[in-house]
Amino acid sequence: MDGTGTPTTGTIVTPQMNAIVIDRFGGIDELSARRIPLPQVGDDDVLIQVEFAGVGSWDAGERAGEFDGYFDGASTFPYILGWDGAGTVAALGRNVTRFEVGERVYAATMPVPRGGFYADYSVVEAEFVARVPDRVPTEQAGAMAWDALTALSGLDLLDLRPDQTLMVFGASGGIGHMAVQLARHSGIRVLAVASGDDGVALARRLGADHAIDGRKDDVPAAASEFAPGGLDAALVTAGGRTAERSLRAIKNSGRIAWPNGVLPVPVTSPGAPVSYYDGDRGRIATDRLNAIIDASPFEVHLARTFPMERVEDAHRALNDHYVGKLALKIR
Known part of the structure; x- marks a missing residue:
């Protein structure tokens, strides 16, 4: 040099x-x-x-x-x-x-x-x-990318029809607030369990049919009121005792999607089967995500x-x- x-x-x-x-x-x-x-x-x-x-x-x-x-x-x-x-x-x-x-x-x-x-x-x-x-x-x-694709993969796993009921637990977090929007795009009725007044407000603004604060509200009672016959499914993006207790509101014939890495996992069986999964980040998944974003409002x-x-x-x-x-x- x-x-x-x-x-x-x-x-x-x-x-x-x-x-x-x-x-x-x-x-x-x-x-x-x-x-x-x-x-x-x-x-x-x-x-x-x-x-x-x-x-x-x-x-x-x-x-x-x-x-x-x-x-x-x-x-x-x-x-x-x-x-x-x-x-x-x-x-x-x-x-x-x-x-x-x-x-x-x-x-x-x-x-x-x-x-x-x-x-x-x-x-x-x-x-x-x-x-x-x-x-x-x-x-x-x-x-x-990771949060939206993990949310989309979870909803694919649950395979809900329009007007069926879904609890998004952790609805104000990264995966959760995107899951609320993707579910509403598919016509699914969403009960959002968020964190704090700001989390509840965010979930409502993004389209949740009903939103509650998981830190202070009675989640099972709210779920029973939202879906008296039991919820059809849950997407869990935050683990813990409240999440585990809340999953009892899912029908035994329902489904629960739980992304790998969300901890702690349930200690006791919630009744409905729990499917642990990884988000699909490949081209087919991103093409589908982009198509949804092009067709309806979406916010990160x-x-x-x-x-x-x-x-x-x-x-x-x-x-x-x-x-x-x-x-x-x-x-």
Whole structure:
């Protein structure tokens, strides 16, 4: 390298990007800003220039090492968190033909093995990338993918008909507030069990037929009034004693969908069968989600959006009461 910092002939320079990384599992203080190499783009990949990334409770668990060894492949450091993100296409693998550079896209990914969305760029297999619907701001799209797709997969599993009854437990959380909207699109009658007055107000605004506060209201009594013969189904997005007790309101012939990772799981059988599942993040699922968004109102409610340099504050906020989602502004 010469005196101006310009590489001399034969020098190989690896492109760099800004990222939030951890060098070992642990607390919030393990998060640090770093310049690291851009991820390599494979033949079937899309390189996304990230504008916004979702911040979820699972990020804190992952940061602490709770998921270490859970995914295919070993955890490697520096480790980039971030399961949801949105931005624009920066580059395409040679086999990818359905996107163009500069298009707005969103994706659900897994940080292992190639890194997540807490970075200027993220590389995601094209199968899991989708265009951002015109009506959705990029900020909202950045925090949408995993929660919306998990909600959609749960509703698919329940397979309810219009006018059947559904309890969404945790209806003011990330998955829950999107599930309320997707269920109403299908004509399902929704009893929303939310958290706090602000959570109840959000669930009502997003279309729930009835909304109650799970922290202070009698959920079984409200469910009995909403569906005297018993509820047809439940989608549970927050576990615990109240959730377990509330599931007794589901008909024995009904169904309960419980995303993997929602803890604690029931200790006693609620009567109706419980199906544990993972969200489908593939192209068919994102195409269906986008079609629903194009056809009806849909909102990703963002409680707070933090600049990238305040990622520690974003992780602290995960322990606070909030409704909807949190996000990071990457650029």
